[in-house]
Amino acid sequence: xxxxxxxxxxxxxxxxxxxxxxxxxxxxxxxxxxxxxxxxxxxxxxxxxxxxxxxxxxxxxxxxxxxxxxxxxxxxxxxxxxxxxxxxxxxxxxxxxxxxxxxxxxxxxxxxxxxxxxxxxxxxxxxxxxxxxxxxxxxxxxxxxxxxxxxxxxxxxxxxxxxxxxxxxxxxxxxxxxxxxxxxxxxxxxxxxxxxxxxxxxxxxxxxxxxxxxxxxxxxxxxxxxxxxxxxxxxxxxxxxxxxxxxxxxxxxxxxxxxxxxxxx
Amino acid sequence: xxxxxxxxxxxxxxxxxxxxxxxxxxxxxxxxxxxxxxxxxxxxxxxxxxxxxxxxxxxxxxxxxxxxxxxxxxxxxxxxxxxxxxxxxxxxxxxxxxxxxxxxxxxxxxxxxxxxxxxxxxxxxxxxxxxxxxxxxxxxxxxxxxxxxxxxxxxxxxxxxxxxxxxxxxxxxxxxxxxxxxxxxxxxxxxxxxxxxxxxxxxxxxxxxxxxxxxxxxxxxxxxxxxxxxxxxxxxxxxxxxxxxxxxxxxxxxxxxxxxxxxxxxxxxxxxxxxxxxxxxxxxxxxxxxxxxxxxxxxxxxxxxxxx
Numbered sequence: 001x002x003x004x005x006x007x008x009x010x011x012x013x014x015x016x017x018x019x020x021x022x023x024x025x026x027x028x029x030x031x032x033x034x035x036x037x038x039x040x041x042x043x044x045x046x047x048x049x050x051x052x053x054x055x056x057x058x059x060x061x062x063x064x065x066x067x068x069x070x071x072x073x074x075x076x077x078x079x080x081x082x083x084x085x086x087x088x089x090x091x092x093x094x095x096x097x098x099x100x101x102x103x104x105x106x107x108x109x110x111x112x113x114x115x116x117x118x119x120x121x122x123x124x125x126x127x128x129x130x131x132x133x134x135x136x137x138x139x140x141x142x143x144x145x146x147x148x149x150x151x152x153x154x155x156x157x158x159x160x161x162x163x164x165x166x167x168x169x170x171x172x173x174x175x176x177x178x179x180x181x182x183x184x185x186x187x188x189x190x191x192x193x194x195x196x197x198x199x200x201x202x203x204x205x206x207x208x209x210x211x212x213x214x215x216x217x218x219x220x221x222x223x224x225x226x227x228x229x230x231x232x233x234x235x236x237x238x239x240x241x242x243x244x245x246x247x248x249x250x251x252x253x254x255x256x257x258x259x260x261x262x263x264x265x
Numbered sequence: 266x267x268x269x270x271x272x273x274x275x276x277x278x279x280x281x282x283x284x285x286x287x288x289x290x291x292x293x294x295x296x297x298x299x300x301x302x303x304x305x306x307x308x309x310x311x312x313x314x315x316x317x318x319x320x321x322x323x324x325x326x327x328x329x330x331x332x333x334x335x336x337x338x339x340x341x342x343x344x345x346x347x348x349x350x351x352x353x354x355x356x357x358x359x360x361x362x363x364x365x366x367x368x369x370x371x372x373x374x375x376x377x378x379x380x381x382x383x384x385x386x387x388x389x390x391x392x393x394x395x396x397x398x399x400x401x402x403x404x405x406x407x408x409x410x411x412x413x414x415x416x417x418x419x420x421x422x423x424x425x426x427x428x429x430x431x432x433x434x435x436x437x438x439x440x441x442x443x444x445x446x447x448x449x450x451x452x453x454x455x456x457x458x459x460x461x462x463x464x465x466x467x468x469x470x471x472x473x474x475x476x477x478x479x480x481x482x483x484x485x486x487x488x489x490x491x492x493x494x495x496x497x498x499x500x501x502x503x504x505x506x507x508x509x510x511x512x513x514x515x516x517x518x519x520x521x522x523x524x525x526x527x528x529x530x531x532x533x534x535x536x537x538x539x540x541x542x543x544x545x546x547x548x549x550x551x552x553x554x555x556x557x558x559x560x561x562x563x564x565x566x567x568x569x570x571x572x573x
Contacts, residue, residue: 212424230558242556
């Protein structure tokens with residue numbers, strides 16, 4: 001495994017970044033190269049990285065579709081205040097301040113969601129493969145199948161094929177351990193903060209916008225409640241966990257959109 | 266070049282304002298190449314693949330692509346003023362407040378084909394046709410129509426219907442309320458809404474993601490081996506019209522809805538979480554996932570023009 005008396009595979013891995021950046025002295029660089037040339041494992045690693053660098057260099061330059069900062073700056077920038085319009089000025093200052101709060105809140109919420117979802121996945125127990133079953137294939141009499149309850153279908157539709165599933169995985173039950181309490185409460189707190197910002201901004205938004213926001217937030221809250229209730233009954237379901245995650249992510253996206261909306265004319 | 270703009274802007278603006286009554290609204294801001302008027306009709310040159318940015322608060326924007334290398338701007342603002350400002354590579358059209366008021370604004374713009382177009386508004390309807398370039402539209406309340414664009418199309422709409430057609434490039438968009446209708450797209454597609462329906466017809470792509478909370482999802486298009494296609498709704502139905510010669514691995518999941526498929530489903534035993542199935546059709550090359558919490562999932566063999 002080791003191709004040079006002074007260089008080990010571990011040392012090569014440790015110094016790999018510096019090597020690729022040409023930040024090493026010539027002697028160390030040469031020693032690493034000799035090791036990679038004589039070590040199959042390290043040679044493959046270096047070859048893979050070199051290929052990735054070549055492919056990455058060949059990628060076209062990515063250009064953002066729009067200058068995001070310009071839009072954000074325009075919305076949070078403090079306006080010029082006319083001394084002749086003190087009431088308007090006060091209101092605009094508050095709007096700008098709230099925009100700043102909103103921006104900070106968005107970062108927190110985004111972080112919370114990421115933390116929540118990450119922990120939900122990583123915090124659960126290791127997955128175990130579903131038990132394989134032998135394939136059973138009976139004469140197929142029809143191409144069209146209407147499926148109701150899966151267990152019932154399996155029992156009553158002998159024409160359907162049953163095959164082992166080696167790709168899907170079944171997670172063991174993890175009712176509440178899969179949802180870290182700290183992350184969840186942080187998410188709830190951040191959502192509450194964004195809701196408070198939205199409540200403060202009501203006067204700045206037109207009635208159509210407010211109605212649309214409320215209607216859609218209600219829909220999402222319902223989706224979250226339904227997913228949560230179903231997940232409590234069946235905590236091992238990845239599908240239900242995904243449904244819940246989708247709805248929660250969507251809720252944050254809507255609140256973020258609301259916090260960044262421009263004031264009405 | 267700037268002098269040409271000043272000249273062009275001066276001439277056309279002067280023509281547009283010859284009605285006298287409008288002259289009082291015209292201002293020129295010092296030495297900036299900016300014209301502020303309540304009515305504008307002006308022509309400016311724009312280089313190939315240049316950019317045009319339009320920002321309104323409320324009203325209507327109509328943008329049309331044409332074969333000329335110039336931009337024509339015609340518009341009126343009810344209470345505010347219109348600003349047209351630009352260089353040979355980038356032109357900005359803004360609606361600005363007059364004494365704190367703005368009102369509705371209507372702008373018609375003709376741009377060279379291939380122009381990179383950005384439109385933003387609050388309560389603004391946006392129609393973009395024949396631009397054949399990159400298009401980015403944001404409006405809080407308003408309908409959006411984009412036809413015949415290329416490279417990259419994106420939209421963000423809070424309340425309003427969205428119609429996208431003939432896009433040769435990637436499409437990415439979000440809406441809250443309102444329907445999203447996508448037709449004839451060649452490129453990656455990612456669309457999301459909360460309470461509207463999503464319809465995708467004649468989509469040819471290696472990557473499609475369509476997601477809604479309470480609306481339905483309908484997909485009628487081709488799939489490619491190695492491509493990935495995700496369709497999801499919480500309480501709406503998912504309808505997939507797939508080619509008869511389909512080669513795909515399809516996974517369908519629903520908690521309390523029904524599943525109906527023209528393709529034979531090979532059931533997976535031992536599942537107890539709602540209704541989850543994964544089955545292979547043909548060579549299984551494409552990956553298709555359809556899910557709905559309480560809606561149905563319907564998979565049909567396509568017979569229309571999108572057949573392979």
